[in-house]
Amino acid sequence: MSELRPTEILLSAAQIQKRVAEMAMEIRRDYPDDLHVIAVLKGAFIFLSDLARHIPGHVSLDFMAVSSYAKGTTTSGEVRMLKDLDTALDGRNVLIVEDIVDTGLTLTYLQQILSNRNPKSLRTACLLSKPSRRKVDVKVEYIGFNIEDHFVVGYGLDYDEQYRNLPHIAVLEP
Ligand code: PRP
Numbered sequence: 001m002s003e004l005r006p007t008e009i010l011l012s013a014a015q016i017q018k019r020v021a022e023m024a025m026e027i028r029r030d031y032p033d034d035l036h037v038i039a040v041l042k043g044a045f046i047f048l049s050d051l052a053r054h055i056p057g058h059v060s061l062d063f064m065a066v067s068s069y070a071k072g073t074t075t076s077g078e079v080r081m082l083k084d085l086d087t088a089l090d091g092r093n094v095l096i097v098e099d100i101v102d103t104g105l106t107l108t109y110l111q112q113i114l115s116n117r118n119p120k121s122l123r124t125a126c127l128l129s130k131p132s133r134r135k136v137d138v139k140v141e142y143i144g145f146n147i148e149d150h151f152v153v154g155y156g157l158d159y160d161e162q163y164r165n166l167p168h169i170a171v172l173e174p
Contacts, residue, residue, distance in 0.1 A: 006153050006163055006170035011145060013167040016127070016155060017050065019144045023125060024054030027095065027142060034058070036092040036119075038085065040110065041065040042164070043099035046156035047127045047144075051097060062086055068106050079109040094119040098126040099156045104138035111138065128152065128169070 027035070035055070039048035041063055052059055065083035094114060101107050107124060115122050125142035132149050153159050154166030163170070 004159060004172045004174055006166065007173045008171045009168050010147065010150065010152060010171050011169040016168065020047065020050045021054045023142050023144060024051050027125065028055050028057065031093050034093050035095060036060045036062065036089070037095045037097055038062050038064060038114070039097045041083065043156045043158070044097050047099050048097050051125065064110070066106060066110065079106050089114060089117040089119040091118070091120050093121045096122070096124040098124065100128040100130070101126045101138065101140055102130050102133045103135040105135060107140070108136050108138045127155070
């Protein structure tokens with residue numbers, strides 16, 4: 001186990017649930033009929049499960065896994081595809097679901113490769129965004145919370161694979 005520990009609760013479980021429900025309704029309003037949701041593993045798995053349950057009506061799901069070659073709390077900028085989608089995107093309204101947009105490099109890579117697969121539309125929903133950390137100007141249509149540059153864990157986000165199971169978002173400190 002690491003020496004870093006989650007300390008301050010940045011976003012409580014109740015705050016997250018309220019915001020995720022709002023995002024789900026906004027997404028359904030924009031896509032009343034067809035919606036194909038792509039979750040980016042691993043971090044998005046809890047956000048996806050809550051978001052999907054708050055979207056009424058028809059939704060199809062698929063999963064991708066990518067790794068940013070991150071070591072500890074820093075990101076290297078390189079993105080590697082670990083698992084591709086199971087189904088094609090031609091003519092579908094596609095929503096990428098991410099847990100966090102930090103430098104924006106991972107999402108830029110995902111948007112590039114998915115837009116090349118001829119979706120009818122392509123948008124992105126992320127729970128957390130750190131605008132101060134952006135290295136590339138990436139478009140995110142649905143943002144849960146803009147946060148300061150803290151290293152955060154919980155609700156799917158990890159530090160060395162720990163803390164993904166926390167129901168809230170906490171700041172990791174020594
Ligand atoms: C996190 C997160 C995003 C990416 C964002 O994934 O899920 O995919 O980093 O960082 P960026 O904006 O700087 O590219 P991570 O590589 O930690 O993998 P995980 O989702 O499996 O935890």
